[in-house]
Amino acid sequence: MDFSLTEEQIAWQMKARKFAEEEIRPVSLARDAIEDPAATIDWDLIRKGSQLGFRTSVVSKEQGGHGIDYVTQSLVMTELARGDSAISKTFSQCWKWSHLIAAACTDDQKERFLEPFLADDTFVLGFGQTEANSGSDNRLPPPDVPNAGVRLRAELDGNHWVLNGEKQFIAHGNIAKLFFLYVRTDFSVPFTDGTTVLLVPNDTPGFSVGKVYNKSGWRFYQNAEMVFEDARVPVANQIGETNAALRKGEGDQSGDMFGDLELASNALGICDAACEQAHAAIKNRQLRGEPLSSQQLVQLKIGRMNMLTEALRAYIMRVAWEHDQKVHSNNAGLAMNLATDTVQEVTELNMDIHDGAGRAAERAADKLVRDGFIWSHLAGDTIQRLKVAGRVIRAA
Ligand SMILES: Cc1cc2nc3c(=O)[nH]c(=O)nc-3n(C[C@H](O)[C@H](O)[C@H](O)COP(=O)(O)OP(=O)(O)OC[C@H]3O[C@@H](n4cnc5c(N)ncnc54)[C@H](O)[C@@H]3O)c2cc1C
Known part of the structure; x- marks a missing residue:
């Protein structure tokens, strides 16, 4: 089995990594600390990211976008989320709906809405x-x-x-x-x-x-x-037709699959950030005169965090590959459920390794726990798990 990425996929991944490291990370904690929830958005950042293609990535090249495949979408979301998962989501929230304009709208609607969307860096x-x-x-x-x-x-x-x-x-x-x-x-x-x-x-x-x-x-x-x-x-x-929005009963399957992959990839970015923070913490800290990295309990935690993160990455890449190959399975929903469990366990282990002294490193670890908890309300709640389980049972 060949796990290698194409040059184009690597180029998008590196572009997203650079943007996350140079532009997102430096502002992420300060934005998180702003009290007024309406004032946390940073339009400068959105503009810069949009100019790099992160807002319009999934619109086809023929229609003026970048037409990136699912594997690339997943790589980009993960890298941006490693910088800040909420900022990653702000970009990817545009993806499924810009895709819908391209797929389901009339020519007149595309002219009135897709064109201005493509032209305006602040059009979300x-x-x-x-x-x-x-x-x-x-x-x-x-x-x-x-x-x-x-x-x-x-x-x-x-x-x-x-x-x-x-x-x-x-x-x-x-x-x-x-x-x-x-x-x-x-x-x-x-x-x-x-x-x-x-x-x-x-x-x-x-x-x-x-x-x-x-x-x-x-x-x-x-x-x-x-x-x-x-x-x-x-x-x-x-x-579409009047009264027909939900006639398939469970919503549009392909839209659901995109959303599941999107959220799982975003969670993976948080896990990567948590592993990175934990490695930095054990290198820099001393406990009873010994580096934290020499404590066996800490070593076990680091091992588990990395094992869970890499298992999630492997599953997500398989789902993205299946989407690109148009292979239908229940893996997207299952991967998203796994992402919910994984992001919450990995961010908690990272928090355990840090102490509660309130330094920037602890605040960053705390932010990952709070961000990871969003999955309980959005993606991995009971109803979502029931929905996925129902699909698995029907397919058996
Ligand atoms: C960050 C974020 C972004 C969001 N963005 C959007 C958006 O862009 N557009 C939009 O339309 N909505 C959005 N939502 C809303 C989201 O879709 C809803 O919160 C979600 O559908 C749950 O609805 P609810 O909050 O009313 O919870 P409820 O429906 O009241 O459910 C509460 C809890 O009960 C559980 N539950 C419900 N029914 C059952 C059952 N039969 N058996 C067992 N357990 C059950 C649920 O799993 C959940 O844990 C967003 C939510 C969040 C947190």
Whole structure:
């Protein structure tokens, strides 16, 4: 089996590593410490990263992007996340949705949205599904519960949809220039048969931003509430058929696979950073006159951290390769579950090796634990594990 990378893949990996080391790392801890959650974003950094191609990487070359394959996407995300996983996510959050513009939008929509997205270094994308009373049910729809799922109401008025309701915890909710918004267009049927996707620009009349959430981890990454009061969105902004957004029942499989690989690769970057921090700590510290590296308990921890990290890397590379070869399997979801367990164990072991003296090194270790905990809410929670387990059982 050949594990080697192509020259192009290595070039992207090195570009991301350099950007992470020279631009992301120097600002990461200071950004994390800013109290106001809306002020943690660094537009200079986004602009520089965008100019290197990290915002538009997955749009095809023919359409003006870079068309990088899944193995490269995974390598780039891991390297950026080694610098700061929330900054990595800010870039990759644009990937799946820019891919969707290219794959599912009409020519008119591409002209109105893909072109400005490609041209503007600060044009980031958002995706709005979660609401105060609909979260997990959107991801694993319960059978026979008519009131579950998306409730943001959209009603037709001439050639416009009129939107009323709220979304919550939406990534880039306060900064995105364009949202893919899931809206309820038929309340007489379960939401899986009554939901439509609209392209909603941030200057839509009747749309406003509510609170920006003050998270303990991923503080650079913006999450906000979105409020719609008689907001008017042209029917020309609708993607696909009315009521058909979720008809496949479990969401779009290929989109899910991209998201799983994205989050697993990001977690791997955190694990790499944790291993690096732990190695630096044991070299630099003395305990009872001996270097920390001579303590057998510490050696065992370092061994375990590296074993888990390398096992995760091998699994992620296999998933990325499978995506590029169009091999269908359940490995993406399983790798993401493994990533959740791995990132949390590895960051805790790193924290164990550090002490609590509050120096920059300990604050950096603490940040990795807080960032790694995000996976419990986002990627490796019970509902996500049930969803993956269901797929495995159906495929057996
Ligand atoms: C960093 C971050 C970024 C996000 N970005 C976005 C975004 O861009 N767009 C968007 O739409 N949403 C976003 N979300 C929201 C996210 O999708 C929801 O938080 C998630 O779907 C869970 O919904 P909830 O928070 O309402 O939890 P709930 O649905 O209330 O679930 C709470 C807990 O109960 C568990 N649970 C629920 N049902 C069951 C069951 N049947 N059996 C066992 N356990 C169950 C869940 O696993 C979870 O642990 C983001 C969240 C985070 C943390």
